[in-house]
Amino acid sequence: MKIEIFELERAQSLYENTVEYNLTESGIHPYTLKELLTEEEIGDLLSLRLGYGQTNGSIELRDAVSRLYPGADPDNVLVTNGTAEANFLNIWCNIGPGDELLLMVPNYMQMLGIARSFGATVKPFHLREELSWDPDLEELKSLITPRTKMIAVCNPNNPTGAVLSEEAMKEIVRLAKEANAWIYADEVYRGAELDGKETSSFFGLYDKAIICCGLSKAYALPGLRIGWLAGPKKTIEKCWSCHDYTSISSGILGNQVAALVLQPERRMKVLNRNRKILKENLTALEEWAGKHKDLFSFIPPKAAGIVFVKYSMKINSSELMTKLRKEKSVFIVAGDLFGMDHYLRIGIGSEKDYLMAGLNLFDEVLRDVD
Numbered sequence: 001m002k003i004e005i006f007e008l009e010r011a012q013s014l015y016e017n018t019v020e021y022n023l024t025e026s027g028i029h030p031y032t033l034k035e036l037l038t039e040e041e042i043g044d045l046l047s048l049r050l051g052y053g054q055t056n057g058s059i060e061l062r063d064a065v066s067r068l069y070p071g072a073d074p075d076n077v078l079v080t081n082g083t084a085e086a087n088f089l090n091i092w093c094n095i096g097p098g099d100e101l102l103l104m105v106p107n108y109m110q111m112l113g114i115a116r117s118f119g120a121t122v123k124p125f126h127l128r129e130e131l132s133w134d135p136d137l138e139e140l141k142s143l144i145t146p147r148t149k150m151i152a153v154c155n156p157n158n159p160t161g162a163v164l165s166e167e168a169m170k171e172i173v174r175l176a177k178e179a180n181a182w183i184y185a186d187e188v189y190r191g192a193e194l195d196g197k198e199t200s201s202f203f204g205l206y207d208k209a210i211i212c213c214g215l216s217k218a219y220a221l222p223g224l225r226i227g228w229l230a231g232p233k234k235t236i237e238k239c240w241s242c243h244d245y246t247s248i249s250s251g252i253l254g255n256q257v258a259a260l261v262l263q264p265e266r267r268m269k270v271l272n273r274n275r276k277i278l279k280e281n282l283t284a285l286e287e288w289a290g291k292h293k294d295l296f297s298f299i300p301p302k303a304a305g306i307v308f309v310k311y312s313m314k315i316n317s318s319e320l321m322t323k324l325r326k327e328k329s330v331f332i333v334a335g336d337l338f339g340m341d342h343y344l345r346i347g348i349g350s351e352k353d354y355l356m357a358g359l360n361l362f363d364e365v366l367r368d369v370d
């Protein structure tokens with residue numbers, strides 16, 4: 001088996017914690033437990049026995065997750081170690097050599113590498129900037145063959161922040177049904193919409209739809225490492241038996257905190273806090289980009305903690321990323337890592353002063369690039 005380097009995650013792993021300004025984090029300024037929970041709840045955590053817990057996720061957490069998906073119950077849910085493990089399990093359990101995976105791009109590139117390492121063929125279908133990052137559905141249609149096993153989307157999308165329209169979702173479901181293919185929807189940014197209107201889920205739109213989500217992005221809790229798969233019970237059971245081989249279970253502490261976070265009132269409080277941060281920072285980024293109109297342009301994201309910025313300088317995006325990091329200790333992910341040079345992904349989930357300090361250092365670099 002040939003395992004490709006996951007270039008995007010590798011770059012983030014290497015640099016995001018070693019620079020002074022990490023301006024590419026795709027999530028939102030993380031919570032502390034103190035900010036999130038009451039003293040009584042924290043007290044309960046202190047006396048929690050640190051056993052394995054229920055390996056497919058605690059009943060309380062699976063119950064809370066299932067309430068996010070009308071028609072679901074706890075057996076429709078498998079709790080995983082972050083959304084990354086959910087993505088891995090989906091490919092490992094459901095895709096084999098010779099299968100074709102039609103993948104929305106640009107995307108968080110994890111599934112591309114995993115599917116190829118398991119011998120599948122990955123065929124990209126594109127979000128088009130000229131369509132305000134809507135998907136090219138004619139292209140998707142043209143890629144379908146009898147070998148098409150799955151259509152995978154990331155909605156809301158990393159890195160563009162685009163959200164599929166209801167019509168586009170319906171058409172993707174129609175095409176998947178026609179091909180008897182699975183739909184896999186990475187919905188980890190669901191809940192991080194700037195206008196507060198929650199993105200529709202693919203759950204329940206089709207009997208072959210599998211959803212992944214988690215608390216790392218819209219909920220600003222990546223350190224809990226809580227993700228999940230939601231889908232048909234038989235498929236979830238199959239993924240659970242694969243999960244026995246990967247990590248047995250997610251952490252019992254994370255399960256307990258996550259169940260508290262998903263209590264309806266607290267969930268809304270968390271999502272509203274995060275949307276406020278994103279809105280303020282998007283305005284700040286727009287003002288900054290407005291001072292460099294000839295250099296930068298972007299379609300404002302509808303959701304997610306990131307903006308995919310196009311630039312007009314000649315410098316290659318990986319070179320620009322390295323220059324910024326080495327000269328100013330600012331880290332911004334290069335479009336190259338999404339296969340799209342002359343773009344940069346800028347995170348808007350951090351504290352505003354931090355974002356602005358990093359962007360001011362970017363200004364200094366701009367003075368000497370063509």
Ligand SMILES: Cc1ncc(COP(=O)(O)O)c(C=O)c1O
Nearest residue numbers: 082083084108158188214216227
């Ligand atoms: C679209 C998408 N899916 C999954 C992940 C992995 O998230 P987690 O931290 O929950 O494993 C990321 C991380 O950046 C992501 O952007």
